[in-house]
Amino acid sequence: MSTNITLLVVMGVLFAVGIYLLLERSLTRVLLGIVLLGNGANLLLLSTGGRLGKAPLYDAGLAAEEYSDPLPQALILTAIVITFAVTAFMLGIIYRSWVISHADVVADDDEDLRVGQQSPFDFEEDSPIPEDTTEFDGEETLPGSDTKTKTETKTDPGEARA
């Protein structure tokens, strides 16, 4: 099958520019990048259909090879509409991001950064534990734990337990 250089080059440019914009911080430019990527992908599909042919409208006199390939066209058609839906959704996100933070940029995720900066010290794992030579002195009082009342005393634990 033939390879159409024009279509391929245009596709390459759309991909290159789309990726470049996708890597931006400005949400609007990210969205524009996605739209361009979508166009590039559609061109890719189209060029796999091969050489220019007749519009795929059935004509009893035409051999199957003489039509433009209808399968990529069907795929592209759905892709176009899906890109529209995705674009609308992204626009909603951009608007919301603007309303909430008055910013149109993809900010660094604080939570992600915090994960990398946390201290390796973990209270549950690393805090020292006082020595403990009995099970019968009531419960440890830790912050947050539902503490029970200390009923036993060390002088007369037998009575309390019996």
Next chain:
Amino acid sequence: MLLVLFALFAVAGIAPLIFRKLGRSTFYVLAAVPAAAFVWLLANFPSFTTAQQAAASGEPNAPPSELHSWIGPLNTHLDFRMDALSAILCLLVLGVGALVLFYCARYFKSEDANIGTFGAQLLAFAGAMFGLVTADDMILMFIFWELTTILSYLLIGFNRTRMSARRSALTALMVTTFGGLTMLVGLVMLGEAAGTYRISEIMAKAPELVAMGTFIDVAIVLVLVGAVSKSALVPFHFWLPGAMAAPTPVSAYLHAAAMVKAGVYLVARLAPGFNTTAFWEPMLLILGLATLLIGGWRALKQHDLKLVLAYGTVSQLGFLILIMGLGNANAALAGMAMMLAHGFFKATLFLVVGIIDHKAGTRDLHQLSGLYKSSPVLFVVAALAAASMAGFPPLFGFVAKEAVYEALLEYADGNGVLGALLACGVVLGAIMTFAYSARFLWGGFATKKGLAPTAFPKVPALFLAPLLVLTVATVALAWVPRRMLENNIAPYVGLFPTAEHPIHLGLWHGFSPALGLSVLTMLAGTGLFLAREKIFAFQSKVPALLDAERDYKHLLNGVDNFAIWLTGRTQRGSLSFYLVVILTVALVVPTAFSIWFTTPAPGNFIAFDTPAQLVIGLIIVIGAIGAVQADRRFLAVLMVSVTGYGMAAIFALQGAPDLAVTQLLVETIVLVAFVLALRALPVEIWSKNPTGHRLSRALIGIGFGASMVYIAATSMASRVAEPISLAYPELAYTGGAGKNIVNVTLVDMRAWDTFGEITVLAAAATGVASLIFVRGRGDFRLRAADVATGSVDLGSEAIGSHGRSKAGLAVARSFARSPRDSWLVAGHTLAPERRSITFEVVTRLLFHTILLASLYLLLAGHNTPGGGFAGGLLAGLALTIRYLAGGRVELAESTPISPGTMMGVGLGLASLTAVAPLFLGLQMFTSAAIEFTLPLFGTHKFVTSTVFDIGVYLVVIGLVIDVLRSLGSEIDERSEGRSPTDLHDKISDADTGVGR
């Protein structure tokens, strides 16, 4: 056998319910289960021991077994077998289990938190141990093995409010699970090499397996790692003293009698076949001896009675594994005796500690004093058990230890210096055992100078009873006729080659070297005990040689630190960083592959199909580059639109009219959506360039684009098969009854794809609505009659001060008041300065025409360019024009049906065409053509897939309406509340004039 297993687990399952009724007395009910099983075991003991021990299950005269197939392809079956070794271990598991459960009934209070689940877990633990020692399938054994690990985790962590309990439980879980998983690898290696996972068959095949060499050597080492970790040998020994955070009955059962014996059991099970593998002896003897000595040394240092016992247990486990590891008949006999003895005296001692803690409120030997007077019975019990542990005659511990000495001396005889060293080490360990036994007894019961006698209430008989039973066993087993004992162990011992000088169990063997060693042990042990102050001082000065607990902590901290470091390196929180990583991989990998593997060189190039294609291609490229260069938001959007319209032109040239129409419509609506959504944002696309890295981003982009070109060209050159789509024209016409092949593909041949797609559209539309409305979809419908004239979009348009605008405004105002103002339903609601009479008139003229055209596209789409997508978009465009001309009230008036309902109906219609054929016995989405004749219109053909297309049409319209309502109407309404100047600044600059 299975009945016992079932009963243990079943009663465990309902135990919490019984606890609700009976409180702590439930423990008696629970104890009855293993007790009954124990009786069953004793009654049937001969049938287990008289069978041919070496026979694989299923062979004649093999020990009783129950074989049920389970997972055939994995060679894993529910095989159980009770031979002599299993039976001896079951004595401990069931007997001690019953006694400990009995003891619990007085140890706990009915009000203790989680007592019900605790009882269930303890009984289930007995079940798991029973399953472990009777399983005749390695995978089944592993399952029970891990079950004991998990149950032990839960039992150690019983005191959930104590951090020490939680942490120790986790440590035990980590260490033993690590060992368990290592063991699993070894078991699988063993099973695959043997071609069976049935333990008895593997043991029968052992000689040929051992002959396989290194593979089996390694497999056995891996299995032994499991045994060593479970039995708390160096370097895993630290988890066991930590596990003392468990309630004392748990310690008595799990950490003295049952769970830790699982490792000993495994060694004993494998020893007859695999003790000659390369690493068996070095591993078990070295680790066993090291554990024996380290445990004993540490035990001398402890002042918590329970820790004295815990380190003592560590020491004894090393001792047991060492003996079992020797792998000869004498050692096997001595080892089994020692294991029984240890189970009895160690359980007793732990239960003693439990009573002391319960009654005195402490286990600290520096605080306890005078207990031998206040509780003489307890003292006698403890003294007998401790004496048995120390190897003092005439108790079972002494009998076992004598046997061990004899076996060891015989081994030393044949193994030169190393054997002698081993014997010396063991004697040293026994001396320390004697010393810490004495220390335990002294610490728990002696009257100490300067300490008032500890208050100690009377111990109830029921509380003491289990200890008495165990003590009776400790004493009586030393005196039963030795034949009786030996005969029951002998079948297991018989698995080893017969010893040259067989040893015997007994109190008196005459003046033998072993007796000499025993006397030496007692004397030196007494000395060591008397010198305890000095030893203690010495121990405090010398830093621990091997602190595995510290190393374990360092290891864990190291893992934590590494995880944090790695996360910090990779999880930067920057979306672009993640994308760069993903894209670089996506760029490098396929390119590398297509270069690496021979791919056909791209060829058969043509420059372009038509010259126009080249021109449009250039325009698209210019648009794309313009989008990068543009610094104003709407300029960038327009530039992208240029590429979009260019795409439509390319489609038109490429023989794709459907695509051209759809692209054109989508591009227009998208442009409107962009303007509507972004009008509130600043004009500049950014205040400053925050990203940097322009060059690297450009490189990635260009690299990606170039590799896509290369991959596309290569893949086109690689085509070898006929395209599937060559059949489409015929299929479409005859099968789908339509001439527009693309449309038939969408609604018929690939209807599933399209169905999925419209579902996505509905989801996206709902997403847009939720993002803007936040709460609900805003289905409330505004009516023009309810809105005051000239009230909508007030201040959204600048009121010019110069002449022309003023004049225009005056006209608009009079127009608003005109009685013949009915071009649009809601036109009058708009603020006068926002209105455009031309636009309203044009809209009025065009709207219905466009709608009609959209219906035409929809219905004719089956045969000519068009279809549901194009039709729906065109109808959406008509609504867009109305919204732009008449404002949000106009939009509300023109869409009486909410977009949610519309999409729902659309999806419903599509589903109907999918499902309806099923009722006619056809496949989903089967279409049919119906011909009919109408007067005037002539003969027509209706294809059922058109109904599907109508569904698509409705969903697309719903999507467009949702976009208009959200990004248009709702944002209008939100903007109105703001000060006009504020809004004006933002909007008049931002507005590019499109659609306004």
